[in-house]
Amino acid sequence: MEKNIGRVNGIDLTVLEETIGAIRKDPALGACRFRARNRWLGGTRNCSTISSFHGAGQEMAHAEPFLLNADEPAVLAGGDKAANPVEHLLNALAGCITTSMVAHAAVHGIAIDELESELEGDIDLRGFLGLDPAVPRGYTAIRVKFRVKTAPKTLSC
């Protein structure tokens, strides 16, 4: 099966096809465990370390540990030194959709030139602060807008 071998959207389809092929042969290789260790730094600050995961049937270390900091803005009694956890959630969602879109497009031979998104979520602090039990604590809505520019040459393929 030689299809899709090459690089589309900057993604090495040879690697992706190898991973897919290996999981097809042995479905147990698809089982991943991702991890984060978090430490409170005082006040509204905390930091996660992302250093290893389980994938392809083995423990894997990242090239380096990735540190992700969280804080709260002044109005929420923080020092505003980093994005807050609900902003981190929007980032996770944005990254997930972006990578999925690019990878799936690559597999289908669709070249993407540019891909941008804007995410906005609604939270009523009365929930988090426990001021009204009828108000949800988390996001009640998240709006996602994507702008995708595909390469004209792919339209004629």
Add this chain to the structure above:
Amino acid sequence: MEKNIGRVNGIDLTVLEETIGAIRKDPALGACRFRARNRWLGGTRNCSTISSFHGAGQEMAHAEPFLLNADEPAVLAGGDKAANPVEHLLNALAGCITTSMVAHAAVHGIAIDELESELEGDIDLRGFLGLDPAVPRGYTAIRVKFRVKTAPKTLSC
């Protein structure tokens, strides 16, 4: 109402009480909109910018824009330059629980010395890769372990 004024767990309860008092008076002030702008950087890399939010009835700019990078490890056809989106999700969850725990403890006068957590989530890549429609695409389980060390003096309060 003079209770809880001061600083517990590094959180300025005066600020928190002011926010709570303002939202009690005018519940519309509890409505927040948090945002992320994301840009694809090629391959499995993308970056979110967190720069402003709506809170307390007004637009607010963060002290500086916060940049959050995502990538994928080599086995997922990436360059392993940053945490991947599902690891970012674990970080968001860790930060959310940590900040909530510390803030609620502070309001109740419970002093925390140390707070650490470990999160681990299960994803079967057969879902994301579309190899089996019966397999969910996202996490099927997330385990969260917290280690909390409270200050002995709070036990006798």
